[in-house]
Amino acid sequence: MCGESKVYTTHQTENSALSELQSIILNEKNNVPLFQRYRALFSLKGLGTEEAVDIIIKSIKAEKDSELFKHELAYCLGQLQNKKAIPVLIDLIKDPNEFVMVRHEAAESIGAISESETIEILKDYLNDPCKELADTCLLAIEKIKYDHSEESKKVDQGVNIYGSIDPTPATTETKDISELKNILCDQKRDLWSRYRAMFALRDINNDEAVEALSEALESDKTSALFRHEIGFVFGEMQHPKSAHVLKRVLGNATEAPMVRHEAAEALGSIASDEVFSVLKEYLNDRNDVIRESCEVALDMYEYENSNEFQYAIIPDTTSV
């Protein structure tokens, strides 16, 4: 899938690659397919420099059309944990006309950056009519408090093997799968505990853990946010046994788009033979978020089935 590579010296690499990445991510020429904008974004996330963060901020301010792409920009700003993203993320949370997934992801990213001063702002949205936003703010407040607590200093969880900054830590209280499943599937329990059980099961990542997460994904009636996070962790786990549940979720037109979106992208990263035709099928879905997710997921599928070294490297753009 890689085309011709351009060869730069180190300094040129930085400047030329950055301006090419900026042109792609901002779709300056108006002809860049979404999957390439995704790859440019993840290239910038991989660089993680001040300049890369500036370009992502510029892009999120300019993005008007794609809820999917804008939420991914917000996600990456949180993962990079650069404080200068805080003002733009707060503006997105505050805007009632902003896309739901974007407001959610902005709040989650404020949690990822984890500055105590932002707690007061998040508190204003705990009763927001947008339930996904309210739930995210609740988790983000808990996470920020946890990150600054004595308890978190005692438990050094380090970076998880997936390299993501999670909306809650994995629980360390038990590694027993049936106990974790009970917590995860208990719809009366608070989201914080259920998320912590979810991340512990993700880290176990065996057949039983996949079964527990699958059951929670299909039985939960309380929170689209909770279900979308299970879809997200399935994407990280890349366990082929989750594919059949994810296919059902993607095909369920009554499920929230944010959940179906995570199911599509998880299928793209599992990338087994069976997922290709399903992703193709929803490439024409009526919902923009689903259609675009399938476009990106098919590119992820191609990447997983290629010899490419890194997803983020863009054909014809990057270099060594």
Ligand SMILES: [Fe+2]
């Ligand atoms: Fe999310």
Ligand SMILES: [Fe+2]
């Ligand atoms: Fe997402």
